[in-house]
Amino acid sequence: MKRIIAFITVVVVSVGIMAWSTPGLLNNVHLGLDLKGGFEILYEATPMEGGAKVSKESLLKTAQSLEERANKLGTSEPEVTTEGTNRIRLKLAGVTDEAEVRKQMKEPASLTFRSKDGTEKTADEYNKIEMIGTDFTENGAKLEFGQMSEPLVSIKVKSKDKFAEVTKRLLGQPLAIFMNDTLVSDPVVQAVLTDGTASISVGGDLDKAKELRDQINLGALPLKLTEKYSQSVGATLGKQSLDQTIEAGLIASVFILLFMVGMYRVPGLVAAFTLIVHTWLLILVFVWADFTLTLPGIAAFILGIGMAVDANIITNERIHEEMRTGKSIMSAVKAGDKHSLRTVLDSNITTIIVAAVMYWFGTGAVKGFALVLIVEIVLSIATNVYLSRWLLNLLVKAGKLSKPKYFGVKESEIREL
DSSP, rough: OOOHHHHHHHHHHHHHHHHHHHHHHHHOEEOOOHHEEEEEEEEEEEEETTTTOOHHHHHHHHHHHHHHHHTTTOOOEEEEEEEEETTTEEETOOOOOHHHHHHHHHOOOEOOOOOOOOSSSSTTTTEEEEEEEEGTTTTOOOEEEEEOEEEEEEEEESSSSHHHHHHOOOOOBOOOEEETTEEEEBBOOOOOOSSSSEEEEEEEEEEHHHHHHHHHHHHHEEEEEEEEEEEEHHHHHHHHHHHHHHHHHHHHHHHHHHHHHHHHHHHHHHHHHHHHHHHHHHHHHHTTTTTOOHHHHHHHHHHHHHHOOOOOHHHHHHHHHHHTOOOOHHHHHHHHHHHHHHEEEEEEHHHHHHHHHHHHHTTTTHHHHHHHHHHHHHHIIIIIIIHHHHHHHHOOOHHHOOOOGGOOOOOOOOOOO
């Protein structure tokens, strides 16, 4: 009786939670460019200075700068990824003004150190540029710790004489740091610096120190972005793709569930329930992890559902075979679970390995497909392997599945031992 109560409790509570939370989860899923519509640009990055090279660090920081600018434009969930050694792909869902996006995105990160020129009209403005980003050595900004473990940003310039002249003239005055006309910090010059290095205090804030270090390093090697490719996806086309995909998925799911129940009866019902739980958990992961759903992601989702169905079919078919040999219900279920487990796990683990390789070496849509597939398989193992077996064993041990017909096996198919 306790096993039946446990089975009913798990099913009822799970169904209640899924029914209550699903509408909210679906509304919170972030749709990608190909489903929501928007704008995509592929940039090629080149150094502003001739002879310089595009480093991996400068490319990543430039991509970070692009994402920050895209957020300021008010776009929804900008997706910025680096490709190869010198390319950046920008995806903006829900964009309406493409010309403004192009204008804002192409400008290189501009780092300037400014002072006040002292005139009455602009006495409170940092309007005189003393140094620019290329005056600093590439990756010359470092995070250090001074007295009492205070975080400091040390910087290094190319011209010691120029830095000495600036710090001598501005001794006791602020030398403000701007990134793209936005004030980042305005430290006061405490001494004349003749060795080409300086330390900037940020008031003990470690996160602010890291941010300042990254911004100075980004400005030290500004990259020029050249548009190599772009495409616009209409919201109507994206919505049509999503609607058709959902419709096809729902129709296929109904047929799959009916097939499982028709072929395997009670174990088929259990499998259908765990498939629904599996789908709900995947949506939950998408929302919690803030994933963006794209068409390749949906393809991985459907592939994962197929593998989950395979896991149930392999197990139930093995149970059928054990029953046909004349074993008891309990023995057949135990043997079927045991003999099918290795096959199912081997299949899923090899797929995870392939997906991991795709994620490691792939870019863009390939990485998205691989990531969704990995998550899908992990959830499938948890639900369609272990959860379904646990629920079925509860019913079997409770004595409620005492006849082979409950498993879709006819009496005439059973051979006497």
